[in-house]
Amino acid sequence: MTVNARSGLPKDRPAAPAPPPPPGWRRWLVPVGVLITLVLLFLPGMGRGPAQVDYGDLAQQVAAKQVDTLRLTADGTITGTYASSFDGGEDFVSHYPTGLQGVDDTFLSQVRDPSVVPHFQATGATGSWLGTLLALLPFLLFLGFFLYIGRAARKGMAGGLGGIPGVGRSKAKVIDAVRPDTTFADVAGYEGVKRDVTEVVDFLRHAEKYAAAGAVAPRGVLMAGPPGTGKTLLARAVAGEAEVPFFSMTGSGFVEMFVGVGAARVRDLFAEARKRAPAIIFIDEIDAIGQRRGSGMASNDEREQTLNQLLAEMDGFDPATGIVVMAATNRPETLDAALLRPGRFDRQVTVPLPTQPERRAILAVHAAGKHLAADVDLDTAARATPGFSGADLANLMNEAAIVAVRDDRTQLTAADLSQARDRIILGQRQGANFLLESEKRNVAVHESGHALVAALSPAADPVDRVTILPSGMALGVTEQMPEEERHLYSEEQMLASLAVRLGGRGAELVVFGEGSTGASNDLASATGLATRMVREFGLSPALGPVGYSSDSPQYLGGEQVTSRAYSEETQRVIDTEVARLVREAETTAVELLRSHRPALEALTRQLLEHETVTGAVVHAIAAGSTADGATRAPVSA
Structure with missing residues (x-):
């Protein structure tokens, strides 16, 4: 359908007056410039130049008094004119040998003798006027460019740049x-x-x-x-x-x-x-x-x-x-x-991050043209990718296709999607011998602690998978998949999340009697969540129902400057409450794992044997039964 674009619009503005015609002499600039260039290029080569004479022959000619004029420059160039009685008085050019050992005293004494060479002159090194012009050419080009810019500026052409081709034009x-x-x-x-x-x-x-x-x-x-x-x-x-x-x-x-x-x-x-x-x-x-x-x-x-x-x-x-x-x-x-x-x-x-149904639709769009196996469930993939953007989901499907091609397959499986998700979130998977045997057991105990605390906490998200295969900077991973995408979290759910994050360190304390450096990321994550609970969510009885926004660093002159809207005393209360929440979460995790020590040992053996176990196995071990008909036993806090 064609639309009349200008109906009901204001009248067009009056046309601007035409610019004055350029002066007549401007049309001769290009031809004159071309002519001067040709003259400079070909004039030095026109006509017959001076005769080239070998230095040895020239020395003999000087001794025979056949040279009338001779000029010797500091760079070793010898020019001159023969006597009229020899070779018609033509010009010649020669060069003092640079490889000569010492000074040719005989030649120099002869050319200085007026009876041998009537006209002798010794000068410094000189250059031709053409060489001087070429040396000044870059300076002349820059001078001409700035004169041109100034001329355009005086005419008001886009800040002096409208006349330069393409600079003042839009690149749309x-x-x-x-x-x-x-x-x-x-x-x-x-x-x-x-x-x-x-x-x-x-x-x-x-x-x-x-x-x-x-x-x-x-x-x-x-x-x-x-x-x-x-x-x-x-x-x-x-x-x-x-x-x-x-x-x-x-x-x-x-x-x-x-x-x-x-x-x-x-x-x-x-x-x-x-x-x-x-x-x-x-x-x-x-x-x-x-x-x-x-x-x-x-x-x-x-x-x-x-x-x-x-x-x-x-x-x-x-x-x-x-x-x-x-x-x-x-x-x-x-x-x-x-x-x-x-x-x-x-x-x-x-345009926010996509919700779970939108992620499902986006995955379907990017799955078009790919061969999916029967075990691929896009709904499950959408639930497993909270926080993924559309670009991340497109990358997920592409990485899964790359994994399939690496195994000489054209069909994408659920394992390909899972491996691609780990590649995006965690990084490249390390080799099988990346960890020592003692470190491998330590990681298995650590991840078993995370998984069991999650399985034994009713308010925590269900465990989907546990692996001790190192990927990126992570030595092991416990993945939880929410049954529904939440937008609000209760205090009970956040306390359960804190306990799950401290579950790895709690398992190390129960089994080995001491912690390790493997819990550093867990401690940082738990501390961050506890800080937000106290400072932003008003979940601390000591601080009360007040909320302070997160400190956002600002940069002033390259230096980071952080400001806060509360006093040092309030900060002291926040620090005390954060430490209390983290300690209570660790105590909860340790008590749960001590009371279920056989389940912790059983899950550790499963991880050491299979390296990766599913959430069904975890929940079955936590419930004290097999995967068939597994039921969750009630747990007292």
């Missing part, structure tokens, strides 16, 4: 005649986000429908969210769905080393969009030019000029009617307030 990629193949069908989930974006496209395509209701078109749509959530993919889908021109550019593409280039490119971008209005402009990573002005110690004039020009183009004295600006950023908190006010980016769309 116009997606018009050939649109991307990406559509909203390729964007799984995010129905609310797609609805907000689709309304903008629909407004441009059916402006009269909204005008009848008195609705005003939004000037801009800002998509914000973590990296990899599909913001750029949504923009490409808009380009595939819309029937209007689509201009795409990154924020860093506006800014170069020359001041004024960014503002010139913004003007050029909006000028091109007005010619094709209605149109969509998409700016990826807009925080490159849209950060708060004056937020740092040193200002960036180029970036601020670019931002000011963007603000004026979006909502200034010359509004860009019929133009919708879409932008994407991972850091909306850093953007300037003037950019986020109504009239600029009217609509802000949050």
Whole structure:
């Protein structure tokens, strides 16, 4: 459907007066320059040059008084003229031998004798005027370049850079005649986000429908969210769905080393969009030019000029009617307030990490074209990947395919997905002989402690898998898979999570009587959770129902500066309560494992024998029965 883009719009601005014609002498610059270049190149070689004479022959000719004029320079060059009675008085050139041992006193005494050589001259090394000109050529080129820049600046050409080809022009990629193949069908989930974006496209395509209701078109749509959530993919889908021109550019593409280039490119971008209005402009990573002005110690004039020009183009004295600006950023908190006010980016769309159903849909999209085995369950894979973005899920399927190819298979199995997930989260798996036998038993005891505390705690997430195969920096892993994706956690669930994190150290204390360095990450994780429980969630009786936001470090002149909104006494209370929670969690884990010592030994033997056991085996051992008909025994805290 074709839309009349200019119905109801303000009249076009009057055309600017034509620039004065260039002076007539300018047309002769190029021919004269070419002519001078040819003369400099070929003039030295024109005509017959002086005769080349061997030094030995020249010495004999001097002794025979056949030389009239001779010039000897410091670099060993000998030039001169023969006597008119010898060889017609022609010029010659020779060279004093550099490999000569000592000084040729006979030759020098002869050339200094006026009766032998009437005209003799000894001078320093000299160069030709052509060599001097070539030596000055780089300086002349730089001088000409800056004179050209100054000339352009006096004419007001984009801060002195409009005349340089491509510098003041916008680098926006116009997606018009050939649109991307990406559509909203390729964007799984995010129905609310797609609805907000689709309304903008629909407004441009059916402006009269909204005008009848008195609705005003939004000037801009800002998509914000973590990296990899599909913001750029949504923009490409808009380009595939819309029937209007689509201009795409990154924020860093506006800014170069020359001041004024960014503002010139913004003007050029909006000028091109007005010619094709209605149109969509998409700016990826807009925080490159849209950060708060004056937020740092040193200002960036180029970036601020670019931002000011963007603000004026979006909502200034010359509004860009019929133009919708879409932008994407991972850091909306850093953007300037003037950019986020109504009239600029009217609509802000949050693109969060996908939920479990959305992860299932995204995995299905990326599984298209791949051969999945019968044991692959995308619902299970979606439950096992909380916190994964769309890009992470795409990488997961690709890594699983790589694992299958490595084993000379074309079919992806559930084990391939599990190994790919470990590769993304933990890193590359180490070799089988990475650990000593004593270290392997220590890791088995440690991971058994994590798994059993989780299986014996009703509020903890079920155990999915336990392995003692080292991957990345982890010597072993206990994986828990929540039955449902939670967004709220109770105090009981967080206390159970603390006990599970201290379960590895508790098992070491029960079996070996001492801890090890393997619990360092567990202690840091438990301390972080306990700190948030006390400081943010109000779960400490000593501190009371107060909440302080997390300390976010700020950087001033390269130095990290951390500020907090409470006193030293409050910090002392927080430290005391955090230590109490961690100690109580360790006590809970140790008591559970001591009361179930046979189960701890049994699970340790299973890990040493098989290296990896499933959650069903863990729960069966914890319940004191086999995997068939396993029931969880009640545990008293």
